[in-house]
Structure formats: C-alpha cells, structure tokens
Amino acid sequence: MARPKEFDVDQALASAMNVFWSNGYKATSLGDLTGAMGISKSSMYETFGSKHDLFLSTIEHYIRTVTTQISGAAHIDAPAVKVIKALFHRAVQRMAEPNSRRGCYLNNCAVEVSVRDTEAGERVEKGLDMMEEAFFELVQRGQREGDISTRHDPRSMARFLVSSLNGILVMGKAHASTDKLNDVVDITVNALA
Amino acid sequence: MARPKEFDVDQALASAMNVFWSNGYKATSLGDLTGAMGISKSSMYETFGSKHDLFLSTIEHYIRTVTTQISGAAHIDAPAVKVIKALFHRAVQRMAEPNSRRGCYLNNCAVEVSVRDTEAGERVEKGLDMMEEAFFELVQRGQREGDISTRHDPRSMARFLVSSLNGILVMGKAHASTDKLNDVVDITVNALA
DNA sequence: GATATTCTGAACCATTCCGTCCAGAATATA
C-alpha cells in the first residue's frame, strides 16, 4: 500500500505564491521555493512540474483565493459605494503592514512577465477580468442605490476602479505613505459620484 | 596621446535603459546589454561599473529625458485640463505601438525592485515625485482656469493623476485594449471637474 | 515481514550568470 502524500499541496502552493509575490518570478530561486514550501526539490518537481509550471499554478491559486474575495465583497449587504471604499482602504492598509508591501500579485505579474510570457499573461488577464466583473456588479448596484453616477457606463467605471486600485498599489510599492494613498482613494471614490 | 572615447555614453545608456525597460532588471543579461549598447563587456564595466550601477544610471537617465518631458508639458500654452488629457491619451497611444507595451519605466522598476533595492527605490521615488510636481502645477493652473474643481487640494489631485496614469499603464501591460484604456482616461479626467 | 509509494538529501549535469583580467588591435597626438 502506498505512502500517502505527506504535505498539503494547497498550502505548499500558497507558500510558493508568497515567495513569488515578494521576490518576483525571476528573482526567486529553487532554494527559495523549497525552503518556503518545506518540501524537497524532488517532491516539488514531482508534484508541480517545472518552476514555470509552479509559477503559473500560483497565479491560478491567487485568483482562486484572493481575487474571489473581491468577487465575494460584491455581495456584502452594504451600500456599494461604501463597499468599494472599504476595499480600497483595506488594500492601502495592507500596504502599511510589515513585510507586506507587495501590492497586487496580478499587478506584479502583469508588469514583470505578462508581455513576454503569454501563458502567465492569459492568467493575469483572467484575474483582472474577475476583478472588473466584481466592480461592475458593485457599480451597477451603486447606480441603482443612487450613490454612483450614471453619467458613465458601469463597465467603464469598473475598469476605472481596477486601474485605480492597481495604480495606488504601485504607488505604495514606490514608497508613497498611507496618508497619501488614502487621499488618492478618496478622490477615486469621489469620482464615482 | 590618448585614444578618445569612441562611443556615445549617453546613447549607450539610452540603449541599456531600453533593454532593462523591455525585459526587466533580472531578466536582462550582460549579453543583452552589450548587444544593445554596441560595446564590449570590458568597455561597459570600465564606463558604467557593475550591472547594478548601470541599472541605477538608466533610471536617472529616464528621469532626465522622459520624466522631464512631463515637467515640460506643464508649461504648454493650453488649458491645463487639455494638457492632462493629451498626456494620458498619448501614453495610451504609445502602449498600442508595436514593441512598445512597456508601460512606464518607473512603474516597472517600482514593482520589480523598489521594495528590495533601496538605491533603485530612492531614484524611482524621486522620479515619481517629479511627475507629481508637474501634475501639481497643471492642477493649480487648471483650478485657476476654472476647469478643475477646487473641491480637492491640488497636491492630492496630482497624486491621483500619477497613480491613475500608472494604473492605466499596468492595465495596458495586462492586455487591455486601447479603447478600454481610453475609457478609463476619460473617467479619470472627468474626475477633475 | 513484505510490498508499494512517497520523501529526502545530495550528486550530478549543463548552462548561464556576473565580473575580472589580458594580449593585442585600434586610434590620436606629438
């Protein structure tokens, strides 16, 4: 009878994602990965394939676990504009936490690899589309609730929010303070009215 | 009598910058650099120091040549809000050009290296501060001209513009079409009113 | 105890990498 798999595949995947998220794809070594995942190189290759395959899996993992939180937030029972504001402030807040100034993983991947790595680019695009979908639902609800202007179509406004959130997180990586980022959040949300 | 330096240092620096801008810091090899710069490895090390030193010089070069264009734009004799709109649309337009979907070099550096590379981070921050300064002047002028609302202070609005522009360019790297990016530009500029 | 599978640490491999050094060529001036 076979020895059952001993490590939690999903947990190892989450650990790998965290390392890629902090260091970037190219700057992450196999040693970084196995150290963070707590498994040997053989097991890693056996389970996940190549470094690049593992990388692609981490993007999918991020979409399954983090991006769906934004999708989930779209259904929070509160005024849509308040949900949007809370999402943005929360993202800024996380940038201020120790060892957490990583921004959005999809953001990072978009900048570092999307142009040259088509496979990664497809996954990143899918994730950003999910974010847009979540914001789209929130904007529509906000427009029904009368808090969000109907001057612009909700699809464009959703893209505006995805873009703005990404921009804010990039600013955060470039050392902008939380106060400054929150100022930008306020103007962004104000733009919806 | 000594042999005069034969290659244009500034042009070589510009070539190096373009390679780092397209590939990213880590994914750019010495071979990539010497090939693009058209000089030998010895000459490169003699003139620019290490690969990392060269990298830092390219960020400074970008600030001197590209970021100052935005500063220059602040003094264009046209309504400020139109200058801002033109800057944004021009940036989006460049994303659509072949082999040009590189986004903003400061953006890319902020995401890839700023958190871990303090020296690069300082330079990136300086460059983004210059962009903010340019937008600050434009917003102030726009407020005087009556086209930009005085509801928000111009410093925050300037940061909002830097952040928004960066977010739009990240979206562009993640395959968003020019039409979609221009929609976001329109909402962004509309937010100034 | 036997069987079957997983996991480990490390050897191994080929390649790539950054950076230094060097002999000789190239160039400009006196």
Next chain:
DNA sequence: TATATTCTGGACGGAATGGTTCAGAATATC
C-alpha cells in the same frame, strides 16, 4: 615612429541556476 589610452574578443573564475537522477529512509497497508 613613439607614446598613451581605449576597445575588442575571449579566457577565466567562482557562483548560481534549473532540472534530473538516485540510493536509502520513511510510511502505510496487508
């Protein structure tokens, strides 16, 4: 022609890299 500097291509070194393979240990079940 002599001198001094720059430039080249490549050798070299040490390190790091991604990936493969393997003997043996560990584990679970029969």
